[in-house]
Amino acid sequence: MSNLIILPIIFPFIIGAVLIFFSKSSRAQRIISGISALLMVGISAYLAVLAFQQDTVILESGDWVAPYGIILVLDNLAALMVLITSILAASCLFFAFGTISKKREKYYFYPFYFFLIVGVNGAFLTGDIFNLFVFFEVMLLASYVLIVNGGSKYQLRESFKYVILNIFGSALFIMAIAWIYSVTGTVNMAHLSERVAEINQPGIVTVIAVMFFIVFGAKGALFPLYFWLPKSYYGPPAALAALFGGLLTKVGIYAIIRMFTLVFYHEPLFTHKGIIVTAAGFTMLLGVLGAVSQFDFKRILSYHIISQVGYMVMGLGIFTPLAVAGAIYYIVHHMFVKTALFLLAGATEKITGTTDIKAMGGLIKSQPVLTWSFFIAAISLAGIPPLSGFFSKFPIILAGFQEGQWVISAVALLVGLLTLISMMKIFGYVFWGENKLTERQNNMSVTNLLIPIAPLVAFSIILGFAAEPIFTYSLHIAEQILEPSNYVNAVLKE
């Protein structure tokens, strides 16, 4: 229907390939990558409007009709995710210009950065599970290289574990694809949805559903498969940690939402309200407990990723339009706020030269803009009313109470409180208190680093104050994805 929707995949791919030739000149790399990151934002904004007007846009690659060829599907959810991805990518890229070392830059940092975007966008747009696997691998291979880029001892040690765990996860993904292929005889998602609905074999299909949940849960850092995340995300420089924290786990969550609304919705009492909600509860609680116990800026934020992933999955697990809309709103909010927080941690590290919050203090006097940006992002993360965090947690918890899921809703409320405590712990140690900085650190200016963060903090405020139109939009998305026949009919054209 429209060839445009391949642009979020092909455009960064071409740019990444071109950048390989300029690896020696950091100036040329910065100009090319900067301009194309901004172009990406434009392209994906246009696609989001297109998806909003036409509901579902599909592209059959090579003119092979739906179940036989690979298709790309751009519905509202995918368009939204692609749009946020490109905004975050641009932000982190401009932040990287100011922070990343020449040595890292020379060894193909920017090409792999764009290949990572190729994988993420591809995973959002594809309509075929084997193709989803391939794009996962594109994304993961780029992330393996980026996470070890620089080659410090810490990075080598932790990225080896990251690579092994993800290879095992990918092997399970192949196994799950093999099983579902043997049961249904297809790998196209719309066709799968149709066949799983009419095959009427709940036993084996539920087993496969749980297998997919384990696979995507390992990518998305859900209980009990989250242990790799805090250490791996600690190693790479701040710009990358921010991009990973904002994007990579959310690809897993997106895949869970896609599979469990489109294909595996036959037995929601066991899969959604049983397994997913339980996993979400433990993820939220254990993630935030880890965060409360830490005294390191980046590590606290890494543990918070885990607990917030739990909220999104909880929204899916409750499985009403209100809850799923809340989960989508939460993903949007979380991606902006978490990236902003990681970048602010990076700016603080640039000033103080450490990430240990006990070694810092009194930044409020020399860095008022940084302090208040952090304050806004932190209370937004904890869910204080005028900001985005409140309006995304509120529908999820409200839907939890409406559906009688008392335990999980109580856990969600408690986790909000603990999030606030750990955020205020950072604020108290780093920004308040006696000034522990040297003269040179006091006079340091980080304005060039704060500019890329500003739009993200602004988005957090806008998402809070313009809650009504945005919530209407996410409710629209939720209703669209909770009615799989929309997707199936658009793809298979019946």
Next chain:
Amino acid sequence: MEILIIIVAGIMIGASVYLMLSKSLIRIIIGTGILSHGILLMLLTMGGLKRGGIPVLDDSVQQYSDPLPQAMLLTVIVITFALTAYMLVIAIRVYRELGTDNVEELKGVPREDD
């Protein structure tokens, strides 16, 4: 035939899990290699192992074996090949920089180096 191959694949995956839980880096990498073999065997078997011609178009052949799992298999083979090559390089770097191939010793205080 399928049952036999599934048992073989199960043994391979079991062996790979055993190897991946061991302490030496190189044994872990061998484990991932065997794991991918087991998974690929499963993928092939799940498409069905019925008798048929090779999937190359030929007028005399009445029935072909399923071509789709074979295509998926080829993709997965090259991906796992790339991953194995990358992991071996990482293992060499880990050995050179940290001076050990024992995963028990790959822990400690963060950031003591840079």
